[in-house]
Amino acid sequence: MKSTPLRIAAVAGAALTLTLAGCAQTDGGASGSESAADYPSKGIELLVGYDAGGPTDTGSRLIAEELEKKLDTSVTVTNKPSANSQVAYTELAQAEPDGYTMSAITFPSAIVTVLDESRGADYDRDSFAPVALQVVDPTAVAVAPDSEFDTPEDLVKYAQENPGELQATTTGVGSNEHFALAQLKEAADADIAPVHFADGSTKATTAFLGGNVDILLANVSDMQPLIDAGDVKVIGVMDAERSPFLPDVETFTEAGHDVEISSSRGFAFPADTPEEVVEEVSDAIGEIMEDPAFEEKMTQVGLAPSYKDAEEYAAYWDETEAQFSELLPLVQEEQQ
Amino acid sequence: MNAEADTLVGDSQAAVERERRRRWLSIASAVVVTLVGAAAVIGSRTYPYWTPLGPGPGFFPRWLGGILVVCGLLWLVQVLRATRTTPARHADGTQEAVAQAILVPEDEAPEYSLPTVLAIVVSLCVLAATLEVLGYQIAMFLFVLFHLLVLGRRRLLLSLVLALVCSVGVFVVFTRFLTVPLPASSIPFLRDMGF
């Protein structure tokens, strides 16, 4: 009695499986050694060290979709959301340098995981071949709407006169907000105490909105919903140029303080990947990002397009690493 | 079906056996809890206990470990005392009552069969170990086949079909339609065949 519905289900399932398996057959296959000239001859895997749906993932999936068309091959996004991307970077560093494994690279995670010895990273800057930079999302400084601070200068002046009295949120020890505070102290002698919210930017926002912390530090893209709701007043952006999302907000550089901190997102292959391959992909991403329709798509999800080719990205990487390693002692010392 | 008849016949004996097993499991668990606590205390000794601003990274692990050690020992004493005060009067009312007071009422802990439990756990570990070697499709095919043919004693045809659906079918659906990547084989020969 029991087996009749079961048998029907089984037969239906088998039919479905075989049909699907037939479809799948088409793109298996390709194998063997090849020269860079044939590239790409099979699917590319794009590692993303964060959860699906996050800003890094969103940006990577947008690129992957276009890259599939440009390179005429499949680009599969694989999320490895662990340890601030360290798992993804480790896997990338150990992958075959054949141009078929790529990873999203975010700053500061790609730099801090290397610099912080307690993390025991199995890779360093030389393990990667930078491909292209996609997004730069600078850190913005916000205060309560009724605050007396309006410009970076107001904030810096007050912090200079009352060292350690102001408190600002960060998203954890060694986060870019934490480095931002260290740089502020170094460059402008403005001493602001951090309150670390390793349990997420949501908790940081809650504490700020509840009036527990004076200053909210967050990426420009994360500020948008709060600005829309009228919950914050953004007084400064830590970048050399004004953000297209916040054209009226002064930068710290304008105010005369050399404080530039951002989280940026790009892509890299393992070191020793053939140069022609790196160049081909880098150029492809460049062409994709020149397309106004694509720019529009990125802006819509709150990502500020900022393309750098392989060479520029490598230089930017070295520069940022130097900046962070200089600040690291400051960040670590304050923990003791 | 036949298992039902078996349990009826050997009911009282099985109950005694289960009770005995459960007591040993309690003792073992209490020991493990104590050891885990001790390991936490020892493992956290390199983490700073206190910082100028308050508890450091080592504060909670050390206290939690300490609590576990104390509670584990207390539990051990409870179980052992209950064992000693119950003489070998198996399967009568008194013994049941004690068991209920210190452990679990009979109806709370469901029936399990130890060989099945072991088979499931081992087969899952084997599946995990072979997943990235053989690839999802082959490893899962063998796993489901084992469960249906060996553990479930299902007919061959049905088992083959279901195993195919769970392995190849699920692989195609997840990787193609849901874009959830599942592991491919790391053996080049198999990988080239599409596994």
Added chain:
Amino acid sequence: MLLDGFGAALSPQNLAFALIGCLLGTILGLLPGIGSTAGMAILIPLTLALDPAGAIIMLAAIFYGGAYGGTITSVLLNIPGEGESAITCIDGYQMTLKGRAGVALTTAGIGSFIGGTVATLALVIAAEPLSRLGLKIGPPEFFSLVLIGLALLVGLVGRSVLLGIISATLGLLIAMVGIDPVMGMPRFTFGDPHFFDGISYVPVLVGLFGLGELLATSGQAAPRPTAPTLRELIPSRMDARRSAPSIARGTVIGGLVGLIPGVSSAISSLLAYSTEKKVARHRDELGTGAIEGVAAPETANNSHSNAAFIPLFTLGIPASPAIAVLMGAFLQNGITPGPTLFTEEPELIWTVIASLFVGNLLLLLLNVPLVSLWTRILAIPYSVLRAVIFAFIVIGSYAVSNSVIDIYIMVAFGVIGFVFRQVGLPLAPLVLTLILGPFLESALRQSLQLSRGSFSIFVDRPLSLAFLVVAAVILLASVFSASLKRRAGLPTDAEV
């Protein structure tokens, strides 16, 4: 806002997710020993590929479906899915023996619908004001609030305070794994970056509730129920008149108890049943197949489950293991439940709330008439279902971060869950502390950073002080009552 939410929740796509979730949840809930919590844990993997709103809608539907599946087995087979429908067995099964199973199931479905809808209405009304109050909950208040939850857990859940403490402490200790929130040091990670973010919730929950339950019931023979015919499903006017007041009482009891963090819905259904025993007009008939004995507890547990969303959405505190699983899914999707949800993700949150209504309605429209179909699913050989479920939980654990380590974690916690069930250790405290643990430690650290190292911040702020006093009272009361009971020679159970 709520209307927009309905618009989104009723989109064909989200409706389909709710429908699938409801169906799958019910099927899993039918399996021996598997209720809503285990059902959600097993089906989390299905939701990984969905967008956050779809994923949460589907899980909420699984949640309702699983609970109703447990009700079906309680009534027809005398096997409760989880604690929450255990009490339903008493009168529900008696009704089945009298040939009134259909009426019992319909009444349970209607009761669940009313209880769930009223509690969700309360959520709609209270959510925004409460979430504004929630902003007053800074790190010190949050720390004290979590302590209340812990005190309740230790005292209320499980049959022995000692075993409750062990379970809660183990959960906290597991929560310590990862980069610590104080100095950014890797803790108990064995140098493997996979553990830097801590042990992920999904494999732990799938293991503890899903695999653990399957292992624990591995020796059971498949039950063989008979399906009630449709004619028997409709309650008589007499039944309706008798169950109406019970449903009302159940709604209130479940709704209020559901607000208390750390109390599982089993306690609501027990309270509702014992209230019926005291006040119902036909109270003498309870235990012999009285409709009140089904209506009240089933209403209460669904009302409880929906009310438990209020502390989750407004304060970010999971009030029961089932809600903790849902919160795990929220975190998995990059959303931290809490007061800012209403300003930061208004579309998502109102869609989810609207889908709670939809889920309740689907349950009533779909599950009740389909009862005879559900009973037929029980006829599929258990070994077949089990093999498929195993395949599923393995994929699910792997897909969380595409890592085989998570499969081993799932298996390990399956064994732990199995042992816990055998030796009587309660699972709920472990799960709740596992999820709350990181917040507890972070909140403590943040408070001290705010106060620049002074512990007085916890007593200087009135709200925090009040919470601390409540926590202390609860802890003392539960220890005191346990020692009183022991002296009186009673079992030291805290079985409310």
